[in-house]
Amino acid sequence: MRKFMFLFIAAILLATVAYATDSQIWGNMRLTNILEYGKENSLHLGPLFVKLQSQYFYKIFFGILIGVPFVFFLHYLIVGPKVFSHGGVKIYAFSAFKRIIHLFAVIAFVIIVPTGLMIVFGKYLGGGTIIEYARHLHGLATILFTISVIPMFLFWFKDMLPTSDDIKWMFILGGYLSKEIKEIPAGKFNAGQKMWFWVATLGGIVMIITGAFMYLQDFDYGIAKLFGISQIDLLRATAITHNVLAFVVMALFFTHIYMSLFAIKGAVHSIITGYKEEEEVKYLHSTWYKKLKKEKKI
Amino acid sequence: MNYARMKFYCDEERCIECNGCTVACAEAHELPVGISRRKVVTLNEGIFGKEFSTSVACMHCTDAPCEQVCPVDCFYIREDGIVLHDKEKCIGCGYCLYACPFGAPQFPRDGAFGTKGVMDKCTMCAGGPEETNSAKERELYGQNRIAEGKVPICAAMCSTKALIVGDEQEVSKIYRKRVASRGKGVQGAPYGWDKAYK
Ligand code: HEM
Ligand code: SF4
Ligand code: SF4
Numbered sequence: 001m002r003k004f005m006f007l008f009i010a011a012i013l014l015a016t017v018a019y020a021t022d023s024q025i026w027g028n029m030r031l032t033n034i035l036e037y038g039k040e041n042s043l044h045l046g047p048l049f050v051k052l053q054s055q056y057f058y059k060i061f062f063g064i065l066i067g068v069p070f071v072f073f074l075h076y077l078i079v080g081p082k083v084f085s086h087g088g089v090k091i092y093a094f095s096a097f098k099r100i101i102h103l104f105a106v107i108a109f110v111i112i113v114p115t116g117l118m119i120v121f122g123k124y125l126g127g128g129t130i131i132e133y134a135r136h137l138h139g140l141a142t143i144l145f146t147i148s149v150i151p152m153f154l155f156w157f158k159d160m161l162p163t164s165d166d167i168k169w170m171f172i173l174g175g176y177l178s179k180e181i182k183e184i185p186a187g188k189f190n191a192g193q194k195m196w197f198w199v200a201t202l203g204g205i206v207m208i209i210t211g212a213f214m215y216l217q218d219f220d221y222g223i224a225k226l227f228g229i230s231q232i233d234l235l236r237a238t239a240i241t242h243n244v245l246a247f248v249v250m251a252l253f254f255t256h257i258y259m260s261l262f263a264i265k266g267a268v269h270s271i272i273t274g275y276k277e278e279e280e281v282k283y284l285h286s287t288w289y290k291k292l293k294k295e296k297k298i
Numbered sequence: 299m300n301y302a303r304m305k306f307y308c309d310e311e312r313c314i315e316c317n318g319c320t321v322a323c324a325e326a327h328e329l330p331v332g333i334s335r336r337k338v339v340t341l342n343e344g345i346f347g348k349e350f351s352t353s354v355a356c357m358h359c360t361d362a363p364c365e366q367v368c369p370v371d372c373f374y375i376r377e378d379g380i381v382l383h384d385k386e387k388c389i390g391c392g393y394c395l396y397a398c399p400f401g402a403p404q405f406p407r408d409g410a411f412g413t414k415g416v417m418d419k420c421t422m423c424a425g426g427p428e429e430t431n432s433a434k435e436r437e438l439y440g441q442n443r444i445a446e447g448k449v450p451i452c453a454a455m456c457s458t459k460a461l462i463v464g465d466e467q468e469v470s471k472i473y474r475k476r477v478a479s480r481g482k483g484v485q486g487a488p489y490g491w492d493k494a495y496k
Contacts, residue, residue: 046363050397054366119369119391127370127387132416135389139413217392217405217414236396 043229045236057243061120064251072258079179083265084283089298090275093188098155101148102271105200108145111137113253116246139215146208153201159188160198165287166191174284176263183286190285192259196252203245210242302465303379304422305495306357306453307473307488310350311480312460315340319353319452319461323420326451327440333404335420336452341489350489353452353461355420356381356402357494364394364403380422385438388416399493422463423450466495 094102118125118134125131169191175184184190189197213219213235224234260268264284270276278298282289292298315338323329323336336355342348358381365373365381372387373394383394394417395403405414425442428435435442443450453463462469477485486492 046397046399050363050366053393053397058369119389122369122389123371127372127384127389131370132389135391136413214392215413217395232396232401235392239393239396 043233043237045233045240049236049240052240052243058120060247061117061250064247064254065117068251068254069258072254072262075176075258076262079177081263081265082176082181082284084181084277084279086266086277088278091278091281091292091298092274093270093276093281094274096274098152099271099274101151101155104144104148105152108141108148109253111141112145113250115141116250139211142208142211145204149201149204149208153205156189156197160194162191162194163187163287166194181283183282184284186285186287187291188285188288192255196256199248199252203249206245207242207249210238210245213238214242302467304358304464305379305466305469305491306355306422306461306463307469307491308353309458309460309462309473309476310352310489311476312458313338313351313353314458314460315351316457318455318457322451322455323355326423326443329418329440330406330408333406333418335402335404335418352489353456354400354402354490355452356398356422357400357490358420358422359399359494360496363397363399367393367397369393374427376424380424380444382421382424382426382439383417383419384427385416385418390414390416392417400490423448 115134115138118131119138122131165185165187168185172184174186174190174192175182217235218231220231224231227234229237260271264280266277267280281292289298317338319336320334320338324334327335329335336353338351338353340349340351342350358379360379362373362375362381364383365375368383368388369391370387370389372384373381374384375381390405390413392403392405392414395401395405402419403417404419405417407413408415421439421442423441423443425431425435425445426439428438430445431442441451448454450463453461456462462472473488
């Protein structure tokens with residue numbers, strides 16, 4: 001815990017340094033910014049950002065917001081959920097520490113995603129104070145996410161490394177397209193869960209960093225210089241990255257919710273109580289099940 | 299009624315980098331410290347024959363990029379081309395700054411948690427969406443000199459008359475006259491016009 005407090009304080013100190021530095025986008029630095037926009041041999045990020053933000057981003061967000069849940073709705077109607085007996089032996093999967101950290105991430109995401117969408121669709125919600133507070137909440141929830149993402153990354157890292165099971169899992173899409181219950185090749189985590197893990201942690205860290213850049217706006221850590229671009233172009237690249245990565249994070253977040261709450265009946269209990277149903281492990285995480293059997297843990 | 303299209307023009311040959319416009323603007327609109335809606339910059343510094351100073355603020359662009367990207371749609375463009383925004387709708391996200399070719403939008407650090415507050419920029423001395431010349435308009439956006447029939451303060455006080463503002467045809471006329479009188483031959487559009495006005 002001391003480590004996290006340290007990280008937190010370091011982040012605040014960095015923010016203070018950023019505030020203390022001379023303005024990059026309104027001070028003398030603006031000169032370079034003016035020259036960059038759409039100029040020959042500039043990155044053309046200004047016009048690109050205008051085009052993406054004004055014509056594409058909100059449409060893609062809308063598509064994901066409607067499309068992904070719709071596909072899952074159809075899946076629920078046609079294929080239906082996987083139901084496993086909840087009467088059998090329970091297998092201990094997640095320690096209390098992991099569950100609490102995961103809970104932090106849950107709370108953070110449940111705030112971050114809707115508030116992010118509120119900003120994106122701000123004009124349809126009237127703008128003003130409500131959206132401004134959505135923006136602040138989006139930033140505050142990021143602090144909670146930052147606290148949870150690092151331990152989460154560390155304690156699941158090893159289980160999330162790719163294995164040969166993942167390729168087989170991908171070919172049959174985890175068996176989610178059929179009603180049949182059979183043994184699916186997967187260790188403690190399947191390829192889908194792994195994909196979400198990497199997007200949520202590494203992608204999440206990129207979201208934190210890009211979010212922090214937009215939040216601070218004026219800062220001088222030598223990052224723009226490193227890439228040889230102006231501060232304003234760095235901010236443009238940042239805003240584009242944050243939005244594009246948000247498509248992926250959002251789509252997989254919805255998938256994660258659908259899987260844990262609906263597609264596998266009662267799967268959510270494992271992250272609340274720590275225990276998984278034996279049946280569920282036997283079929284959906286067959287490799288892990290065999291390993292536990294061999295080690296005589298069940 | 300046929301509205302005039304209002305434009306800014308800063309004559310690089312005349313601008314003496316006195317920063318009078320910056321100060322006049324800040325005083326007239328009682329801007330907080332750290333906010334300069336208008337700023338004088340020197341470009342191509344140190345390059346012989348190419349160095350020049352010019353005064354830059356919001357250019358009130360055609361198809362304003364800021365207006366296109368704003369997630370809460372708080373900009374509105376007057377019939378005379380002046381680009382204004384509603385501070386009560388703005389959420390201070392900064393997108394307009396990323397879109398702007400002139401770095402015009404600025405963010406005072408007065409929002410909640412000491413973060414960037416809502417956007418502030420040059421209004422061409424035309425106030426905002428509040429009732430014209432009301433106390434609220436003045437507090438949020440500064441003076442509304444246009445409504446009073448006055449020239450924007452920056453151009454009004456410019457000692458060399460480098461900075462001029464007005465109907466595009468009048469401005470173009472003055473520009474052409476000045477270029478012709480210098481006898482340096484044909485010149486392109488004034489600095490920034492290619493990006494601001496289409
Ligand atoms: C891991 C997930 C995410 C993290 C850590 C994160 C973090 C942040 C932070 C710290 C900011 C700056 C806030 C501020 O300026 O006050 C920001 C801005 C923004 N975020 Fe996110 N975000 C995430 C996901 C998303 C998602 C999923 C969306 C869209 C659905 C989104 C949309 C936006 C938008 C539109 C902004 C720009 C407005 C602004 O700068 O305030 N974000 N984000
Ligand atoms: S100069 Fe910038 S702020 Fe002004 S109208 Fe153009 S894009 Fe908008
Ligand atoms: S800072 Fe305000 S005016 Fe600028 S894009 Fe965001 S909401 Fe619109």
